[in-house]
Amino acid sequence: xxxxxxxxxxxxxxxxxxxxxxxxxxxxxxxxxxxxxxxxxxxxxxxxxxxxxxxxxxxxxxxxxxxxxxxxxxxxxxxxxxxxxxxxxxxxxxxxxxxxxxxxxxxxxxxxxxxxxxxxxxxxxxxxxxxxxxxxxxxxxxxxxxxxxxxxxxxxxxxxxxxxxxxxxxxxxxxxxxxxxxxxxxxxxxxxxxxxxxxxxxxxxxxxxxxxxxxxxxxxxxxxxxxxxxxxxxxxxxxxxxxxxxxxxxxxxxxxxxxxxxxxxxxxxxxxxxxxxxx
Numbered sequence: 001x002x003x004x005x006x007x008x009x010x011x012x013x014x015x016x017x018x019x020x021x022x023x024x025x026x027x028x029x030x031x032x033x034x035x036x037x038x039x040x041x042x043x044x045x046x047x048x049x050x051x052x053x054x055x056x057x058x059x060x061x062x063x064x065x066x067x068x069x070x071x072x073x074x075x076x077x078x079x080x081x082x083x084x085x086x087x088x089x090x091x092x093x094x095x096x097x098x099x100x101x102x103x104x105x106x107x108x109x110x111x112x113x114x115x116x117x118x119x120x121x122x123x124x125x126x127x128x129x130x131x132x133x134x135x136x137x138x139x140x141x142x143x144x145x146x147x148x149x150x151x152x153x154x155x156x157x158x159x160x161x162x163x164x165x166x167x168x169x170x171x172x173x174x175x176x177x178x179x180x181x182x183x184x185x186x187x188x189x190x191x192x193x194x195x196x197x198x199x200x201x202x203x204x205x206x207x208x209x210x211x212x213x214x215x216x217x218x219x220x221x222x223x224x225x226x227x228x229x230x231x232x233x234x235x236x237x238x239x240x241x242x243x244x245x246x247x248x249x250x251x252x253x254x255x256x257x258x259x260x261x262x263x264x265x266x267x268x269x270x271x272x273x274x275x276x277x278x279x
Contacts, residue, residue: 003075005099005129009203012226021045023231025052032265043075105133135174177208197224237268
């Protein structure tokens with residue numbers, strides 16, 4: 001069933017857990033995530049990322065995501081992730097996404113605030129929830145322009161003002177995670193998460209969720225993380241499933257490759273979901 005982000009975050013708040021949000025730039029990933037959520041009987045978010053527009057056009061993939069969400073046996077939110085272009089966000093809203101994330105994290109603070117306020121007005125006028133980011137990570141989703149100075153940790157006082165002035169529904173703070181595959185164990189400021197959560201009163205989002213230790217996930221969730229964004233390690237698992245298949249079989253049909261990737265991603269997604277939801 002199709003759901004709003006705020007509905008899912010309310011469940012996470014009540015159960016002191018986090019909702020998994022998975023970037024799904026192809027049908028195999030959509031099916032892998034929703035099937036696993038149904039198996040575990042948990043709500044979930046699937047997301048479209050503008051970065052993947054060339055291989056997964058929004059006007060093609062988002063309607064398929066919405067159809068899959070409506071047919072699911074669990075609540076599924078269809079999300080627009082890391083959108084830097086308000087015109088692109090408007091297109092997603094017209095297609096029917098149920099939440100959006102505006103990313104102005106590399107802009108000067110005042111410009112980020114002003115743009116996020118506009119984005120929030122656009123989303124809320126459509127009855128859609130919005131997330132935004134404050135602070136900046138050292139690596140960005142899927143190779144978007146990196147922050148050249150490394151991580152910029154979110155200032156709690158600035159976060160309070162930002163949330164109040166923009167009217168957003170969820171905040172993604174920077175506290176030491178990074179997008180992509182970790183080359184070393186991330187050093188997270190989990191106390192900062194708790195401070196921002198208590199001061200803003202909003203559900204918080206962990207970006208760069210792949211590769212974080214189970215212990216750090218549990219602490220972050222205890223401290224106020226209510227949504228975890230996950231993609232890189234799921235996608236890598238899918239590639240691993242394909243490599244395993246073709247190393248043992250002479251594969252003729254692409255569907256066999258797609259199925260191998262999907263099954264491998266389901267196993268990885270299940271492991272992540274069990275941590276996020278405390279199962």
